[in-house]
Amino acid sequence: MDDLLRDFVVETTENIDVVDNQLVRFEQDPNNTAILTQIFRLVHTIKGTCGFLGLPRLEALTHAAESAIERFREGAPVTRDAVTLILSTIDRIKLIIAELDRSMQEPEGEDADLIRALEALIASQAVPAARTSRQPPAPPTDVTVGTLVYQVLERELRSGEVSLDELEQAFRATETEEGEFGFGILERAALVQDKASPLRAVQADDAMADEASGEANTLESSLRNNTIRVPVDTLEHLMTMVSELVLTRNQLLEISRRDERDAFKVPLQRLSHVTAELQQSVMKTRMQPIGNAWAKLPRLMRDLCQDLGKDIELTMSGAETEIDRQLLELIKDPMLHMIRNAADHGIETSGERRRRGKPPKGHISVSALQEGGYIALSITDDGCGLDLARIRQRAVRLGLASERDIERMSDQQVAKFIFNAGFSTAEKVTNVSGRGVGMDIVRNNIEKMGGAIDVKTVAGVSTTIEIKIPLTLAIAAALIIESGGQRFALPQMAVVELVRPSGSADARIEHIHAAPVLRLRERLLPLVQLNRLLATNTELVSNWNNAFIVVCKVGGSSFGIVVDSILQTEEIVVKPVSAQIRHLTCYSGVTILGDGAVIMILDPNGLAQNVGAIAEAHNDNALPQAERLETGIAKTSLLIFKAGPGGPKAVPLALVTRLEEIDVKRIEQAGGKSLVQYRGKLMELVTMDDERGFRDEGRQPVLVFGSADQPAGLVVDEIVDVLDEVLDMQGGSSKPGILGLAIIRGRATDIVDVAHYLPNMGGGAVSRRQQKRRLLLVEASDFLSAMLAPVLQAAGYAVQTAARPAEAAGLLRSGGFDVVVVSLEDEAGLSLAAAASAATSCIGYAGRASAELLEKAHLAGFADVVGTFDREGLLASLGALGQGFGEAA
Amino acid sequence: MIRLNDNIPQDERAADDRKQFVTVSVGNQLFGLPILQVRDVFIVTEMTPIPLAPRSVAGLFNLRGRVITVLSLRTMLGFAAPDSGESETIAIGIEWRGESFGLLVDQVHEVMALAEAGRESNPINLDARWSSLSAGVHQLDSQLLVELSLESLFSDLSSKAA
Secondary structure: HHHHHHHHHHHHHHHHHHHHHHHHHHHHHOOOOHHHHHHHHHHHHHHHHHHHOOHHHHHHHHHHHHHHHHHHHHHOOHHHHHHHHHHHHHHHHHHHHHHHHHHHHOOOOOOOOOOOOHHHHHHHHHHHHHHHOOOOOOOOOOHHHHHHHHHHHHHHOOHHHHHHHHHHHHHHHHHOOOOOHHHHHHHHHHHHHHHOOHHHHHHHHHHHHHHHOOOOHHHHHHHHHHOOOOHHHHHHHHHHHHHHHHHHHHHHHHHHOOOOOOHHHHHHHHHHHHHHHHHHHHHHHHHEEEEHHHHOHHHHHHHHHHHHHHHHEEEOOOOOEEEEHHHHHHHHHHHHHHHHHHHHOOOOOOOHHOOOOOOOOOEEEEEEEEEEEEEEEEEEEOOOOOHHHHHHHHHOOOOOOOOOOOOOOHHHHHHHHOOOOOOOOOOOOOOOOOOOOHHHHHHHHHHHOOOOEEEEOOOOEEEEEEEEEEOOEEEEEEEEEOOOOOEEEEHHHHHEEEEOOOOOOOEEEEEHHHHHHHHHHHHHEEEHHHHHOOOOOOOOOOOHOEEEEEEEEEOOOEEEEEEEEEEEEEEEOOOOOOOHOOOOEEEEEEEEOOOOEEEEEHHHHHHHHHHHHHHHHHOOOOHHHHHHHOOOOOOOEEEEEEOOOOOOOOEEHHOOOOOEEEEEHHHHEEEOEEEEOOEEEEEEEEEEEOOOOOOOOEEEEEEEEEEOOOOOEOOOOEEEEEEEEEEEEEOOOOOOOEEEEEOOOEEEEEEEEEHHHHHHHHHHHHOOOOOEEEEEEEOOOHHHHHHHHHHHOOOOOEEEEEEHHHHHHHHHHHHHOEEEEEEEEOOOHHHHHHOOOOOOEEEEEEEEOOHHHHHEEEEEEEEEEOOOOOOHHHHHHHHHHHHHHHHOO | OOOOOOOOOHHHHHHEEEEEEEEEEEEEEEEEEHHHEEEEEEEOOOOEOOOOOOEEEEEEEEOOEEEEEEEEEEHHHHOOOOOHHOOOOOEEEEEEEEEEEEEEEEEEEEEEEEEEHHHHHOOOOOHHHHHHHEEEEOOOOOOOOEOOOOOHHHHHHHHOOO
């Protein structure tokens, strides 16, 4: 009996979910009899089984609900209240089922309230005359209909039902295919015999009889025959066994390769194929459409609309996308949370929407899409967007960031604060959301499954939450590499490319202090030697040209891992590491390779953290690990160097074009300037203080700034390191050439003002131009503004700066600007295109130029959008505009 | 005081207060592991070392498709590592909190039934590391047997890990 009950619970839970959704659809489309029939049949099935299993409370409830649904079948008008009532009945049923699942017993309690309400509903609905006339003992008034239903069936006939059950049992034992048909007839017969033959039952059974003749029933039974329920444990076990089989097969193949006996080859080949196919099939059993996780959403949305008094439409696409069962379970709750948030905080009330000129009906869309080994999920609402100002305030209040940091953060970064624990900007806690536990749990869940979550928001227009999760937790594509005589697996998703340093300009390894960096297509890539990181071999690589570099990208930062060799790619089965080594951040798991060897799976995230750790070790001032792990606030890559008097100095790496070492013999003096021939051009060399000159002999380190056409070199004493740090400037500096102080790795470091050096350098070129073009730079961050202005000045523009778009708009009205360069981190920057006159071109830049932003910018009238630190790109865009000016003039 | 010289496992009279132990030796010292926690005994071949792992973690081993974390009892007890890897190839398989471990020992001996009452607490002059791993000492005829406490054997590790 217990087994039976368990099956019942599982099946009923599924059925109820379906009814939920069907009812919501039905409310919108009351004339769809197909939906109604389906709902009716589901409820009826539940009721029938309840009686069979002896669950009186559940039976009474489903019975009442069935009666009410029956009214709709007879043509009663479908009202919102009616549907709500039935839905709450279904909720009660769910409660009971949940308790059944736990204790195998119906919980104590009364459902008289709901049953009475349902009766009242039934009573209030007039039954069309045509149908009533078919019922021989039908009482003429509506009121009697209601009472009869109640007393006759569920309460007083209890003793009679036992015999009914027995009858059913006997009947079931004999018939096979037409279960419901026979059941219906039987029930009807039994009830008629009872003399009290209630109106409802007869009607229902009439309906059942009508249907049972149709094809619907056969369809259902054929569906039933095609699927079976298998406990998940069995599948998991099967999976492990198949992995075993694969390993054994691989071992056999290995042996046969060495052994020349041909007799084995053919059967082995066959075994190999079969195993592969088996593996695939077993994998497939774990996959389920993601729509299963969405099954509850339509109902949820309906309830939310009612609770919140909003009108929201939900669209779902990509429900058929398949995902690992395990992940499906994990993604369910986060989805619910996010939908709730979108409906509660995102979408405005209809009145509010009308005032803002939006369609009164809100819209939330959920979509899933497979992208490579990932599922990309997105949830978009067309609501008011996140209140970034409030988030900023709250982040400061919660101590997540200093006020200074907050001001410097882009909107996208600020928006990400919603994923922090205890972060809720909702003013009141509703029963829907606002307790501030939602989004951080969502993020935790997503990250636990190896996924990533991101939020994008446009004030007043929309909020989109984007989630990427792996297809399956169990299997991952990995690159097998070798380092220090040991093999490791590196998840393929983090690998961008493999590079063999050639010594050519394309891929050359150089050292800054002891830190190796790779010049890869004009970019500097920090390198980490895996054997040193893992301390398997502490020797420095002597011949870099024999090494392989795996370029990895983790969360926006790229680095290269130096390995001894790259072996192959393999689909690996990920197994967890034991508790004893779980604290090692460089590993994400263990796997068994085809040849039976156990190898560690490297975690690119952990390695990235260790890249910083190694740099620290070189500096001999290690910081507590907590500080290293601190992330969340954007870090800037800084080049640390020593030059002139005072402590270390730093400049954003992005502004440095190249690092060169120039032979002092090549430095020439001309026109009071120190010059060097550099790539076919003359490059002026500037020192940080005039007293100190160049080295007497050997090679002089130089930071090269400026474009390829106009290089300028800053002479330094020593290049110390490249660090990724949160740049937190502590006040300005009165010293020329120094922007301010920042604490970098525990040391006060001067941030060098490139502006101070560059205008002198570019001066010659600029003065040759007849008239400087006027440029307005709109950037909220003083630091960025100070960094970009010199670059633009060097390119020959008269630069004026504005911190806020509003301020800029005022300047623009006064006219006379040829170009406006606007930071689009603040979406308000978009409006500047409108403020600018036709003669003024607009170029935007953003830390992350998403496709969405690009589109918006182009719509707003921007000529181009470039990356924040993409100086070359910015100059190229300006150059393109410049040609336009030339033609116009 | 009950004499604990009988190695006969099943003695009906004393069965209720007796526990069975798998006895192993490391560096000439006899140890006892509660038999209920021991899953199997296996020979370790081709172990994968884990760079950066605590020293007591000898590596990972593929035992019929299961990944076993192999710990070295020798290192845990502070013995010097053996000259060649050969002597450390026998491991006791232990299931602990749902994970599979192998405990490398020098030799595996017979199973003994020892009376709970015969266990004496650690001598106070015992090395701190040892006394943290030992659940008590049993007196056998020829030598002493240290009863290992798996709880502290593994919790010791994880506290180091944390």
